Amino acid sequence: xxxxxxxxxxxxxxxxxxxxxxxxxxxxxxxxxxxxxxxxxxxxxxxxxxxxxxxxxxxxxxxxxxxxxxxxxxxxxxxxxxxxxxxxxxxxxxxxxxxxxxxxxxxxxxxxxxxxxxxxxxxxxxxxxxxxxxxxxxxxxxxxxxxxxxxxxxxxxxxxxxxxxxxxxxxxxxxxxxxxxxxxxxxxxxxxxxxxxxxxxxxxxxxxxxxxxxxxxxxxxxxxxxxxxxxxxxxxxxxxxxxxxxxxxxxxxxxxxxxxxxxxxxxxxxxxxxxxxxxxxxxxxxxxxxxxxxxxxxxxxxxxxxxxxxxxxxxxxxxxxxxxxxxxxxxxxxxxxxxxxxxxxxxxxxxxxxxxxxxxxx
Amino acid sequence: xxxxxxxxxxxxxxxxxxxxxxxxxxxxxxxxxxxxxxxxxxxxxxxxxxxxxxxxxxxxxxxxxxxxxxxxxxxxxxxxxxxxxxxxxxxxxxxxxxxxxxxxxxxxxxxxxxxxxxxxxxxxxxxxxxxxxxxxxxxxxxxxxxxxxxxxxxxxxxxxxxxxxxxxxxxxxxxxxxxxxxxxxxxxxxxxxxxxxxxxxxxxxxxxxxxxxxxxxxxxxxxxxxxxxxxxxxxxxxxxxxxxxxxxxxxxxxxxxxxxxxxxxxxxxxxxxxxxxxxxxxxxxxxxxxxxxxxxxxxxxxxxxxxxxxxxxxxxxxxxxxxxxxxxxxxxxxxxxxxxxxxxxxxxxxxxxxxxxxxxxx
Numbered sequence: 049x050x051x052x053x054x055x056x057x058x059x060x061x062x063x064x065x066x067x068x069x070x071x072x073x074x075x076x077x078x079x080x081x082x083x084x085x086x087x088x089x090x091x092x093x094x095x096x097x098x099x100x101x102x103x104x105x106x107x108x109x110x111x112x113x114x115x116x117x118x119x120x121x122x123x124x125x126x127x128x129x130x131x132x133x134x135x136x137x138x139x140x141x142x143x144x145x146x147x148x149x150x151x152x153x154x155x156x157x158x159x160x161x162x163x164x165x166x167x168x169x170x171x172x173x174x175x176x177x178x179x180x181x182x183x184x185x186x187x188x189x190x191x192x193x194x195x196x197x198x199x200x201x202x203x204x205x206x207x208x209x210x211x212x213x214x215x216x217x218x219x220x221x222x223x224x225x226x227x228x229x230x231x232x233x234x235x236x237x238x239x240x241x242x243x244x245x246x247x248x249x250x251x252x253x254x255x256x257x258x259x260x261x262x263x264x265x266x267x268x269x270x271x272x273x274x275x276x277x278x279x280x281x282x283x284x285x286x287x288x289x290x291x292x293x294x295x296x297x298x299x300x301x302x303x304x305x306x307x308x309x310x311x312x313x314x315x316x317x318x319x320x321x322x323x324x325x326x327x328x329x330x331x332x333x334x335x336x337x338x339x340x341x342x343x344x345x346x347x348x349x350x351x352x353x354x355x356x357x358x359x360x361x362x363x364x365x366x367x368x369x370x371x372x373x374x375x376x377x378x379x380x381x382x383x384x385x386x387x388x389x390x391x392x393x394x395x396x397x398x399x400x401x402x403x404x405x406x407x408x409x410x
Numbered sequence: 411x412x413x414x415x416x417x418x419x420x421x422x423x424x425x426x427x428x429x430x431x432x433x434x435x436x437x438x439x440x441x442x443x444x445x446x447x448x449x450x451x452x453x454x455x456x457x458x459x460x461x462x463x464x465x466x467x468x469x470x471x472x473x474x475x476x477x478x479x480x481x482x483x484x485x486x487x488x489x490x491x492x493x494x495x496x497x498x499x500x501x502x503x504x505x506x507x508x509x510x511x512x513x514x515x516x517x518x519x520x521x522x523x524x525x526x527x528x529x530x531x532x533x534x535x536x537x538x539x540x541x542x543x544x545x546x547x548x549x550x551x552x553x554x555x556x557x558x559x560x561x562x563x564x565x566x567x568x569x570x571x572x573x574x575x576x577x578x579x580x581x582x583x584x585x586x587x588x589x590x591x592x593x594x595x596x597x598x599x600x601x602x603x604x605x606x607x608x609x610x611x612x613x614x615x616x617x618x619x620x621x622x623x624x625x626x627x628x629x630x631x632x633x634x635x636x637x638x639x640x641x642x643x644x645x646x647x648x649x650x651x652x653x654x655x656x657x658x659x660x661x662x663x664x665x666x667x668x669x670x671x672x673x674x675x676x677x678x679x680x681x682x683x684x685x686x687x688x689x690x691x692x693x694x695x696x697x698x699x700x701x702x703x704x705x706x707x708x709x710x711x712x713x714x715x716x717x718x719x720x721x722x723x724x725x726x727x728x729x730x731x732x733x734x735x736x737x738x739x740x741x742x743x744x745x746x747x748x749x750x751x752x753x754x755x756x757x758x759x760x761x762x763x764x765x766x767x768x769x770x771x772x
Contacts, residue, residue: 053445056446061453084425088426251453251652252655271490271521273487274493287487292612
């Protein structure tokens with residue numbers, strides 16, 4: 049399959065901007081005349097430190113991270129954060145509120161039970177995770193160590209359309225699949241984290257942005273490299289960081305800046321998702337999975353009424369270079385993940401195919 | 411600096427074979443006609459599963475891993491293993507023996523104290539970590555959950571020349587900086603692990619090889635993604651693995667196989683390190699740091715008697731494209747890390763420079 053004829057709708061790891069990949073390719077053998085690949089550089093070297101600082105600086109600028117917060121480059125994915133969050137923030141005999149609106153917030157709540165008491169502030173499972181609870185539906189504990197939610201549910205294709213109000217209780221948010229897709233008021237959060245492999249960089253890097261006043265209270269059983277306080281002190285370099293992924297993040301952040309920043313990313317995501325939902329709402333064959341009030345602009349989930357047709361659609365899409373539109377096994381059907389790097393022409397090609405498919409099968 | 415005129419002696423992340431980097435560069439935009447970069451592939455896709463299986467298969471073949479053992483691809487570096495090992499193997503109210511022969515085994519022992527009792531079976535700190543204890547010098551506990559050591563000390567340039575005999579007590583070894591440099595009888599170990607960034611792949615991947623009979627006994631506070639038993643069951647894919655690093659590992663393993671496998675790697679390392687130590691032993695200006703009985707073939711540490719000359723040597727080396735020969739801050743002096751990917755001509759160029767420098771400064 050030729051690169052220029054395919055579009056990758058995978059939910060993560062997922063599409064990266066072609067100019068970013070081209071630059072990585074060009075620099076791969078010999079980065080800026082250093083005589084080394086970025087993959088071969090000591091993380092303690094000056095040349096690598098510049099790459100690291102550049103990525104961090106660009107992220108701080110793009111997300112307008114206030115000085116009260118620190119950016120960390122970690123490993124282990126969101127799944128390790130599911131343990132790191134309670135280990136660091138729960139406190140001894142602590143409790144925390146969790147809103148369960150999909151697969152990963154459910155896993156996070158279960159993991160947290162190892163380190164303290166978990167109160168389920170909301171659970172949308174009974175409705176197939178098609179909705180997001182309203183503020184008035186959240187069961188909040190005034191004495192919770194933190195309130196945890198996942199802003200975008202990759203599998204079910206729902207997204208929080210507002211930031212929960214939790215008063216003095218710090219907000220913790222898994223923002224893996226919609227980071228950099230819209231402006232975020234970081235100052236409202238105690239902690240946000242994101243696996244990089246959806247909207248930022250290759251898999252193997254986790255970005256965390258933490259209110260520094262929350263660090264330094266990890267449980268005694270916390271591994272040193274999982275202590276946010278230690279990692280703040282060491283500027284993410286207690287040990288060797290995932291150097292290549294941080295380099296790729298920097299290239300991608302430069303691309304986002306060149307394109308116009310997160311405001312432009314937000315305009316484009318609304319254009320991409322808007323076109324898909326408009327088609328779905330007018331289709332007689334396809335229907336969207338998520339409730340209208342809770343639709344994700346990053347992961348558009350949809351289906352026909354027939355599993356046989358769904359499978360045929362996925363096969364046909366792949367043959368046309370519309371890759372990875374099969375839905376997650378938990379939901380079935382189809383899913384088009386339309387992250388920052390997905391061009392509008394990819395969305396247009398998918399809609400064209402949906403139209404043809406609908407004509408053929410009605 | 412032109413690539414072909416430089417040699418990178420960094421201790422890790424470190425040099426990779428040029429043909430491996432060239433192949434990665436060639437395939438970067440569009441892997442095998444898939445229309446995707448490896449960095450963009452879903453870890454659940456067929457095309458990526460083949461890459462994953464290929465790397466695992468090659469490692470199993472190269473290291474002759476018996477069926478009793480499982481290969482895991484993890485994240486977090488050796489530093490996370492320092493916690494994972496006791497969390498998984500210590501057991502409730504357990505104790506373990508640690509041989510402290512350098513910086514990282516010392517850190518590992520300290521981390522393990524969070525999860526059980528640590529007995530120091532040996533400590534070479536008083537001699538500046540220039541030696542490795544003999545079997546008879548090890549203080550072994552018959553009831554230890556495991557015996558832990560680090561086979562090669564990157565910072566001090568020492569290496570265990572034998573495998574400790576611990577009878578029924580499982581051996582756990584941090585083999586980060588000499589994995590793939592010599593044949594290893596994996597069946598003798600309960601667990602070996604290695605950060606990939608020294609002799610295998612870019613930073614961000616940790617390889618663990620575990621006797622499956624030791625898994626499944628993790629402490630209740632173990633994060634799910636840090637439970638060897640869970641990761642065995644999920645074939646390292648509980649969550650998204652560091653896909654690109656695993657791909658690079660596969661390319662590097664193919665290169666090792668083409669060159670003649672670990673036996674040939676061992677021949678070459680003896681040739682590289684042998685030439686350096688021979689020069690050092692005959693030098694009137696330079697001297698080796700490690701005791702002759704404990705010298706590492708991977709990290710050759712040396713110095714003059716003058717810190718001023720040491721600094722001048724390092725500057726001059728860099729100007730000639732002999733990169734990163736400065737010693738670690740804990741030892742000072744110089745360090746030439748000569749991993750698998752370092753060609754003999756790099757070693758020859760370094761020795762030529764040392765000769766010239768000696769003539770100039772005696």
